[in-house]
Amino acid sequence: MARIAANIVADVCRRITAGELRPGDPLPTGRDIAREQDVSVSVVYHALARLRQDGLAERAPDGTGLYITERAPAIAATWRPPNWRGAPRREDADPLYLAQVVRTAIDIADADGLATMSMRRIGERLNTANVTISKHVQGRAHLLTLMADAAFAEHPPPQRPAGDWRAQLEILYRHQWQMYRARPWLAEAVWFRRPQLCPHEAAHAEYAAAALEPVVPAAPTRANLVATAANYVRGSAMNLDRLPAESGEDEPDTVAFESGLQRLLDGFARLIP
Known part of the structure; x- marks a missing residue:
């Protein structure tokens, strides 16, 4: 129950x-x-x-x-069920304070990159001791998971477009691409092969699975395709060349991403009767 x-x-x-x-x-x-x-x-x-x-x-x-x-929006962004594998188990963990920790970590990563984000810097921003933060966050890996899910919470899956499975996947993965471009650290923090996806990451995976369900009835095959595509987007974002575009041209990394996405979906199409 x-x-x-x-x-x-x-x-x-x-x-x-x-x-x-x-x-x-x-x-x-x-x-x-x-x-x-x-x-x-x-x-x-x-x-x-x-x-x-x-x-x-x-x-x-x-x-x-x-x-x-x-205060519900702040709490909802980082809420986890009591038996969630990565959730704090301390009875004194305050959901609102946890939301503040996660938001502060995101602000630091947005401004200065993920490498600069540390418990010490978060504690300085919140004027609190590291030991207080440790009551709510079980180490850096747990914090990265919470940060990634909070970022995905700000960008729910897009409205489904008219068209087939391919049109739906295209709009979803372009949406994720823009998320990673806006927050380069996010590609390092998220992982679509974790044993239990966080709620807002899972919403993206469920969107993709629903798009494929009419044409890929086998659930294990759908799951593998969804993970493959999501990790293609993530991997591309982790290797942004950040070369400046020539005047009037699209950014080189986006051109490369779009080309790769189309080839990937071409491969998916060969598996569909």
Whole structure:
């Protein structure tokens, strides 16, 4: 039951980061969620209790229903279920403080690169000790995972275009390419072969899998194609040549990326009847 309830909370977090639910908006009723998710009401009530406990929702002053809190967007960007493999296990971990740590780490990486991001610099920015941060973050690898997922939370999968699987994958991977170009450190932090993808990275993978499902019925084959394409985009971003474009020309690295993407999808097409 706990895992299903955590999935419900994760879905609410996704909707918050996507702007579908905003501070002050009412949550659907427990019965509506149960009907939508096809789960028991008791599981939903467990999820609603978790939403309140983690600061994502609160009861209205008149006692009618739950509403999204003002701090929910910051918490949702880094929320993890209690049994998530990379989550802090300390009872004193505060979701809002964790969001501040992750946001500060991202700001440092955006400004000066990933190599300059350290617990010491984060502590200096937040005017806190490293030992306080360690209560919320289990080392650099865990922090990079949280940073990557928070970055993906800011860029949910695009609207599906008209067209077949190829048109959908093209728009998704061009979207990811622009994400990596805007944040060069992100390609180093994300990993699409981790045993359990974080929620917002998973949303991109699910988008690609759904595009391929009508033409690639075998789930293991779909998963391999999705991972191959995502890691092509990531790998290309990790090797940006950053050569300046001539006047009136596209940037060389983007031209190379687009050419490679088309050849990759040509290969996918040969596997599809």
